[in-house]
Every structure is written in C-alpha cells, then in structure tokens.
Amino acid sequence: MSLVDDTATPAPEKPRHRPARIPRTPMPERDAAKRAKDFEEVTLGYTEEMARAEASRCLQCKNPTCIEGCPVNIDIKSFIGEMINGDYHAAVAVLKERNALPAVCGRVCPQEEQCEAQCVLAKKGESVAIGRLERWLGDFDLACELEGRCVPVVGEDTGKRVAVVGSGPAGLACAGELRRFGHAVTIFESLHATGGVLTYGIPEFRLPKHIVQAEVGLLEEMGVEIVCDVVVGATYTIDELMAEEGFDAVFVGNGAGLPMFMGIPGENLNGVYSANEFLTRANLMRAYDFPKVDTPIWRGRKVAVVGGGNVAMDAARTAKRLGAEEVFLVYRRTADEMPARKEEVHHAQEEGVEFKMLCSPVEVLGKDGWVTGIVANTMELGEPDASGRRAPVCVMGADFTIDCDTVIMALGTRANPLLPKTTPDMELSKRGYIVADENGATSKPGVYAGGDIVTGSATVILAMGAGKRAARAMDEWLMGTAR
Amino acid sequence: MFPIVHARQLSDAVFEMGVHAPAIAKKAKAGQFLMLRIDEDGERIPLTFSDWSAEEGWIRFIFMRVGKTTHKLSNLGVGDSLADVVGPLGVPTHVEDMGRVVVVGGGVGTAVAYPVARAMCAAGAEVTVIVGARNADLVILEDEFRALPLKELIVTTDDGSAGRKDLVTAPLKELCEAGAVDHAMAIGPVIMMKFCAATTREYKVPTVVSLNPIMVDGTGMCGACRCTVDGETKFGCVDGPDFDGHAVDFEELMSRQRVYSDDERLADAEYDRECRCHS
Numbered sequence: 001m002s003l004v005d006d007t008a009t010p011a012p013e014k015p016r017h018r019p020a021r022i023p024r025t026p027m028p029e030r031d032a033a034k035r036a037k038d039f040e041e042v043t044l045g046y047t048e049e050m051a052r053a054e055a056s057r058c059l060q061c062k063n064p065t066c067i068e069g070c071p072v073n074i075d076i077k078s079f080i081g082e083m084i085n086g087d088y089h090a091a092v093a094v095l096k097e098r099n100a101l102p103a104v105c106g107r108v109c110p111q112e113e114q115c116e117a118q119c120v121l122a123k124k125g126e127s128v129a130i131g132r133l134e135r136w137l138g139d140f141d142l143a144c145e146l147e148g149r150c151v152p153v154v155g156e157d158t159g160k161r162v163a164v165v166g167s168g169p170a171g172l173a174c175a176g177e178l179r180r181f182g183h184a185v186t187i188f189e190s191l192h193a194t195g196g197v198l199t200y201g202i203p204e205f206r207l208p209k210h211i212v213q214a215e216v217g218l219l220e221e222m223g224v225e226i227v228c229d230v231v232v233g234a235t236y237t238i239d240e241l242m243a244e245e246g247f248d249a250v251f252v253g254n255g256a257g258l259p260m261f262m263g264i265p266g267e268n269l270n271g272v273y274s275a276n277e278f279l280t281r282a283n284l285m286r287a288y289d290f291p292k293v294d295t296p297i298w299r300g301r302k303v304a305v306v307g308g309g310n311v312a313m314d315a316a317r318t319a320k321r322l323g324a325e326e327v328f329l330v331y332r333r334t335a336d337e338m339p340a341r342k343e344e345v346h347h348a349q350e351e352g353v354e355f356k357m358l359c360s361p362v363e364v365l366g367k368d369g370w371v372t373g374i375v376a377n378t379m380e381l382g383e384p385d386a387s388g389r390r391a392p393v394c395v396m397g398a399d400f401t402i403d404c405d406t407v408i409m410a411l412g413t414r415a416n417p418l419l420p421k422t423t424p425d426m427e428l429s430k431r432g433y434i435v436a437d438e439n440g441a442t443s444k445p446g447v448y449a450g451g452d453i454v455t456g457s458a459t460v461i462l463a464m465g466a467g468k469r470a471a472r473a474m475d476e477w478l479m480g481t482a483r
Numbered sequence: 484m485f486p487i488v489h490a491r492q493l494s495d496a497v498f499e500m501g502v503h504a505p506a507i508a509k510k511a512k513a514g515q516f517l518m519l520r521i522d523e524d525g526e527r528i529p530l531t532f533s534d535w536s537a538e539e540g541w542i543r544f545i546f547m548r549v550g551k552t553t554h555k556l557s558n559l560g561v562g563d564s565l566a567d568v569v570g571p572l573g574v575p576t577h578v579e580d581m582g583r584v585v586v587v588g589g590g591v592g593t594a595v596a597y598p599v600a601r602a603m604c605a606a607g608a609e610v611t612v613i614v615g616a617r618n619a620d621l622v623i624l625e626d627e628f629r630a631l632p633l634k635e636l637i638v639t640t641d642d643g644s645a646g647r648k649d650l651v652t653a654p655l656k657e658l659c660e661a662g663a664v665d666h667a668m669a670i671g672p673v674i675m676m677k678f679c680a681a682t683t684r685e686y687k688v689p690t691v692v693s694l695n696p697i698m699v700d701g702t703g704m705c706g707a708c709r710c711t712v713d714g715e716t717k718f719g720c721v722d723g724p725d726f727d728g729h730a731v732d733f734e735e736l737m738s739r740q741r742v743y744s745d746d747e748r749l750a751d752a753e754y755d756r757e758c759r760c761h762s
C-alpha cells in the first residue's frame with residue numbers, strides 16, 4: 001500500500017489463514033477382513049469436509065520445506081492455499097503444472113519419505129497429509145465433466161512428429177508435455193493395454209484402473225495417438241521409426257521389466273512365479289475372473305512371497321485375495337529395512353499376511369514337479385552396507401523349511417535388452433540401462449529416455465518427472481530454441 | 484483390430500489362418516512367432532508364423548485345436564477380427580551355413596518347419612525334410628514342401644496310412660548313421676523333440692529345437708516361459724524359442740506345460756457346452 005496517496009482504496013486483503021490445531025485427519029479404509037476378499041480399493045479417500053479440515057492444518061509456511069521433498073517440486077503450499085480458499089480448480093491447476101497424474105501419485109507416492117517427511121509438522125509426527133489432499137484433488141478433477149476438467153491447452157502445430165515408446169508414467173507424462181508444445185505425438189505400447197506398471201503391476205485395490213484409463217483418455221482428447229501391440233525393437237526399430245515412419249525424435253520410456261530370480265535350485269518348479277507374472281495374470285489379464293476370462297492363474301493355499309518392496313506387498317495381498325489361506329512374506333532383513341511403503345506394510349499385516357523376517361531362501365523344494373516348500377537360512381543383521389542399511393548375514397546351521405505350494409519371487413527387475421539390442425548406437429550402462437543426461441538425452445541424436453529404463457526400478461513420480469523434463473529438452477532440440 | 488483375411492481347415496484339428504498385419508509382415512522371419520488375443524476377455528497365446536507377405540501385408544499361422552483359445556480361434560473366419568496381434572517375437576532361426584541339414588516337423592510343428600526349410604533352401608543349404616504325423620489325414624503342407632527344392636521329403640505316419648510306418652526318429656537315425664547331415668532341427672511336440680535330440684546326440688549332429696513353453700507377454704517381462712538349457716534358466720520368448728536340443732531340460736518343459744491343464748480343460752468344456760447351446 002502506498003504511503004503517499006492515502007486516498008487510494010486498499011486492495012481487499014485476504015483473511016489471514018489461521019492453521020487449525022487439529023490432529024492429522026485419518027483416511028477412511030475398508031474393513032480388513034472384508035477387503036482381503038475382493039479387489040476393490042482399500043482406502044476410500046477423504047470427503048470434501050475432511051479434505052478442507054486437513055488443508056486447514058497447513059501453516060502456509062514462509063519457507064515451505066515440503067516442496068523440496070517432492071521430486072518434481074510441486075508448489076504444495078500454493079495448492080493447499082487454493083484449497084483453503086475453496087478454489088479447487090485453481091488447486092488442480094497448481095498440481096498439474098508439475099504432475100500430470102495427481103490421482104495416481106496421491107495414491108502411490110511414498111509421501112512419508114518425500115514431501116510429508118519435509119513438512120515442518122513432521123517433527124511432531126503430524127505432517128500435513130499432502131498425498132491424501134493431492135489424491136482428493138485428483139479425484140475431484142476426474143469427477144468433473146470434461147469441460148470442467150483441467151485440460152491442458154495444446155500448442156500450435158509445429159509440424160514435428162515424436163514417437164514415445166511405452167505408456168507407463170514416463171511415456172504418458174512425456175507425451176502430454178510434448179503435445180502441449182504442439183508436436184504430433186504417437187505412443188507405441190507393446191502390451192494390449194496402456195499404463196505400464198500402473199496397469200499390469202499395481203493392483204486394482206491400490207490403484208483402480210479406471211483412474212489410469214481416464215488419464216490416458218485425457219491424452220487422447222489432447223490429440224495424442226496411442227498404438228498398442230507394437231514392440232519397438234521388434235515391430236519397428238528406433239532407426240526405422242526415424243528413417244521410415246517419419247518421426248523427428250523418439251522418447252524411450254520402456255521401463256525395467258525383466259524379472260529377477262534367485263538362481264537357487266527348484267526355482268522352475270510349477271507354482272513358482274515371478275511377481276511380474278503373478279501380478280500380470282491377476283491385473284492385466286484379470287485371471288481372478290477365470291473361467292469367465294480365459295487366462296488362468298494357479299491359486300495356491302499356502303503362498304510364500306520373497307522380497308520386501310511394494311511389489312512383494314502387492315503380490316502377497318493379491319494372493320490373499322485369490323483365496324490363499326496363508327501368505328508368508330519372506331524377507332532377509334527386518335520389517336524396518338523393508339523398502340515398501342509403511343502404509344502398504346501396515347495394510348498387508350492387517351489383511352493377515354504373515355511376516356517371516358531375517359530369512360533367505362536357499363532352495364525351493366518340490367514333488368512331482370510342483371512346489372512343496374522352501375528351505376531358508378536364518379539371517380542376522382551385521383555391519384551397514386553400501387546402502388547404509390545393516391547387511392543381513394547368514395547364521396550357520398540354522399536353516400529351516402517353510403511349507404507352501406506357491407512361491408512368488410519379488411526380487412526386483414532389470415533392463416529388458418530387447419529394444420537396446422536393435423539400437424546398437426545408443427549407449428548403455430554396465431547393467432544394461434540406457435545412459436541419459438539430466439534432460440534425458442541419450443548418446444543417439446534425437447533419442448531421449450527416462451523412467452525406470454534409465455534409473456532402474458524407482459517410483460511413479462520420478463518416472464513422470466523424467467518424462468516431462470525430457471519433453472522440454474526434446475522441444476528445444478526440435479525447435480532449435482528454448483521456450 | 485486385426486482382420487482375418489484367410490481361414491482354412493487342414494485336418495480334423497488343424498487350421499490355417501491369415502491376418503492383415505502389414506507392420507508385422509514386413510519384419511517376420513522364419514522361426515519367429517506372434518502373440519494374439521482374440522477378444523477383451525481373451526488369453527494371450529503364442530503361435531509361430533507359417534507364412535507371410537510383406538507386399539500384401541498379411542501373416543499366416545497354423546494351429547492345432549487343443550484348448551479354449553485355439554477352439555475359439557477355429558470358430559472364426561474371414562470377416563472376423565482379432566483384438567490383438569503382436570510380433571514378430573523371438574530370435575529368428577539360424578538358417579545360414581547349415582550345409583546338409585535335416586528338418587524334422589512333427590504334428591503341428593510341421594507348420595513351423597515349413598518356413599524354416601524354405602529359408603534354409605534360400606540360404607543355399609541342402610535340405611532334407613522329415614514330416615511325421617499320426618495318420619495320413621494329419622499330414623499337413625505336403626504340397627508346399629514338394630514345391631521347395633528339397634533334397635528329399637520323407638513322410639512318416641504311426642499307422643502307415645501315408646509314407647513310411649515309422650516314427651520320425653527312424654529316418655533321422657538312418658541319415659545320421661550314413662553321415663549324410665551336418666545339422667538337424669526338430670520342431671513338434673516336446674516328446675518328439677526330446678527323442679530327436681537323443682537320436683542325433685549319439686552322432687554328435689548339432690540339433691536345434693524350437694521350444695513352446697507357456698507364455699504371457701512374449702517380450703521378456705514375466706518369466707512364465709523359463710526353460711533350463713545347459714543348467715541355466717533362459718526365457719523362451721526372448722532368448723529362444725530355438726535352443727540347443729542337446730542341452731535342454733525337456734522333462735522340466737513338459738512339466739511346466741501342465742501347470743494349468745486342469746483349469747484349461749474345465750474352461751474348454753464350458754466353452755464347448757456354450758457353443759452347443761447356441762447352435
């Protein structure tokens with residue numbers, strides 16, 4: 001306000017935000033016994049009232065540390081600020097500046113380690129439920145009629161064509177951003193459905209598929225062409241896309257989809273699955289509906305899942321829902337070291353998944369070709385290793401047997417060599433991942449990459465961030481100038 | 484959608500089908516396969532290319548009716564479409580520098596043997612083909628094979644209703660014994676490939692087999708197709724389907740093919756009942 005001209009009417013000042021001193025708003029969830037029998041979503045999401053109440057807890061800090069915790073630096077303070085004002089459309093717009101899929105990330109981001117860990121209220125263990133607010137806004141946006149939705153504006157046609165390989169979070173984010181710049185975009189997906197891990201890996205009860213499909217529908221609305229059933233590296237090589245099919249640039253977001261096994265005896269017995277196969281049959285192929293749908297799945301009664309990440313939790317909880325009486329989670333460290341999200345670990349325990357910690361399988365036992373159990377070593381925690389976690393070491397002579405008829409290996413994934421093999425001039429790391437700079441540029445001109453295929457298995461938000469960053473670099477490369 | 488442009492019944496349970504899929508037809512090579520899904524509720528199943536035309540944009544495959552999916556497929560014809568066709572997948576069969584080679588096709592495996600034999604002929608090999616079937620009605624593609632510049636075509640049947648009354652391994656053994664072959668390739672039921680490999684091992688004739696493990700994606704993503712070769716786990720869809728027949732664990736493969744047998748029988752029986760109700 002001017003001190004000189006005191007006749008001027010002061011701009012109406014917003015009422016100062018007074019943070020509510022209430023505890024963190026819990027998220028309604030379905031009863032564990034009931035939900036463990038079906039594939040419907042476990043958490044129900046906030047109501048509008050709950051969302052407003054939770055938003056009102058935010059201090060609207062001068063120095064909002066939460067933002068640094070988000071890998072794509074969403075302006076968390078502003079979006080919550082808009083919620084406090086009751087302008088949900090504006091709040092969605094703030095989210096979408098950085099994150100094309102808020103309804104997805106609000107559900108699956110490891111918020112407790114990212115944005116929420118950096119919230120100033122976290123010290124008291126009462127950080128603002130940023131992820132749940134994001135989910136609520138994402139769902140609000142999806143529920144709006146298309147006109148009401150925050151549909152990104154498509155830029156003027158540039159005459160450039162870009163091919164995007166893979167329709168996982170990296171590919172989807174990249175395609176959306178490229179389209180906003182006005183480039184013609186075609187996504188090539190090897191499976192018959194879009195979404196990548198969001199569709200074939202993460203189960204319906206954690207991320208309903210209609211949400212993923214709505215986001216893909218929005219991209220189509222923006223004019224992105226999506227072609228399924230095309231394996232780049234087989235149906236077309238990258239060189240063919242650029243030389244024969246008329247694409248000026250290519251983004252590779254093909255994920256890290258090759259499942260790892262332990263290399264122990266008995267691993268190829270019937271009843272041993274990779275988590276990828278088990279989850280693909282259950283999610284993508286909807287085998288839980290067999291024989292109404294044509295893809296079968298072996299429904300074990302006693303299931304051992306090996307691993308401690310999100311993938312292991314998803315496999316264990318899916319096995320429960322397919323009717324297993326007992327599901328064991330076999331992990332070589334302790335529950336504290338598990339890389340899975342705390343919330344998912346908690347949900348799995350509630351649903352009756354039994355944790356067998358500090359044990360590592362050394363052999364899968366079988367009879368007549370089928371699994372009958374696993375032999376596991378007892379482990380103890382030793383000195384911290386390179387990852388900073390205490391490394392499990394084997395306790396000699398303390399192996400034991402776990403009876404089971406199904407084993408699911410959730411040990412992580414590696415890079416699939418199918419595409420790189422046909423692109424010899426694209427540099428790879430020693431472990432087969434694509435080498436790309438911070439903008440996603442690979443060693444091959446016009447070819448960019450991002451997501452799990454560059455970083456190794458990571459997170460949805462990191463893959464999306466990489467896709468988006470690459471899109472900006474590609475735009476600059478295509479147009480010869482920065483915007 | 485992939486329109487069906489050709490459909491022909493070859494024998495009681497064996498069918499040939501052609502699909503319009505120009506991008507795939509342009510790239511297909513002998514020994515490679517496709518994954519198809521008939522409709523929204525369908526299973527993804529692998530089938531090998533039996534023929535293709537890059538110019539006309541079609542691919543063909545030959546399949547045996549064994550379960551629900553192949554049963555459903557056998558009920559489709561020109562004018563229908565398949566929801567999904569993906570390919571070409573797998574490593575093409577090695578056809579160069581084969582010298583004197585014998586290609587053995589058993590049952591529906593004969594369909595795969597045909598493009599392989601054709602490609603080997605084109606690459607300048609001296610090709611002998613052995614085709615085996617249970618009886619004369621089940622011998623497929625005989626005319627097509629006769630049109631190739633083969634050294635010899637040997638037909639065997641279990642009951643002697645066509646060609647020699649023998650198993651394919653009998654003429655295979657004779658050829659090996661005579662020192663008349665440098666390489667062998669066997670494609671057919673696992674048990675047949677196993678015995679072919681056992682036959683040639685004695686004579687140290689390098690033998691390639693085309694494995695058919697159960698698959699889901701066909702691109703290396705799930706590991707359903709793992710096979711043990713030389714004590715190591717390989718993925719049939721991306722490392723194969725061709726492997727050294729002398730190093731394959733056939734028992735494991737046969738066992739793994741049976742994982743869903745009971746379920747599949749149920750599903751097919753139900754489908755069969757539905758078909759009858761509607762007709």
Ligand SMILES: Cc1cc2nc3c(=O)[nH]c(=O)nc-3n(C[C@H](O)[C@H](O)[C@H](O)COP(=O)(O)OP(=O)(O)OC[C@H]3O[C@@H](n4cnc5c(N)ncnc54)[C@H](O)[C@@H]3O)c2cc1C
Binds near residue numbers: 110194231254457
């Ligand atoms: C079961 C499971 C649970 C998870 N849970 C979480 C979670 O809770 N939170 C979280 O943040 N992250 C989670 N993750 C990790 C997260 O899903 C991944 O980091 C993320 O999906 C990577 O995205 P992407 O786009 O790089 O690859 P992907 O999602 O793997 O997508 C790659 C796509 O490319 C396609 N493709 C592959 N090869 C080709 C080709 N040659 N041609 C054409 N298309 C091709 C694939 O079919 C796929 O659709 C989970 C992962 C799994 C497997």
Ligand SMILES: Cc1cc2nc3c(=O)[nH]c(=O)nc-3n(C[C@H](O)[C@H](O)[C@H](O)COP(=O)(O)OP(=O)(O)OC[C@H]3O[C@@H](n4cnc5c(N)ncnc54)[C@H](O)[C@@H]3O)c2cc1C
Binds near residue numbers: 516547694696
């Ligand atoms: C790389 C590859 C190439 C193939 N090429 C051909 C081909 O050219 N022509 C052809 O007829 N078949 C081929 N097969 C086999 C074909 O995929 C199966 O017959 C088909 O999946 C059966 O589906 P279904 O639903 O009709 O039968 P299902 O109900 O799934 O199975 C019926 C019976 O067939 C057995 N079976 C299931 N899957 C397979 C399999 N992958 N291989 C062998 N037996 C199986 C089952 O154990 C069961 O007893 C190929 C398989 C592979 C892996």
Ligand code: SF4
Binds near residue numbers: 070074076109110461
């Ligand atoms: S995207 Fe993930 S890390 Fe970023 S604010 Fe949203 S929930 Fe937090």
Ligand code: SF4
Binds near residue numbers: 065066076119
């Ligand atoms: S740090 Fe926490 S309280 Fe502060 S602005 Fe961010 S979310 Fe609100």
Ligand code: FES
Binds near residue numbers: 697706707
């Ligand atoms: S079929 Fe899935 S990896 Fe081979």
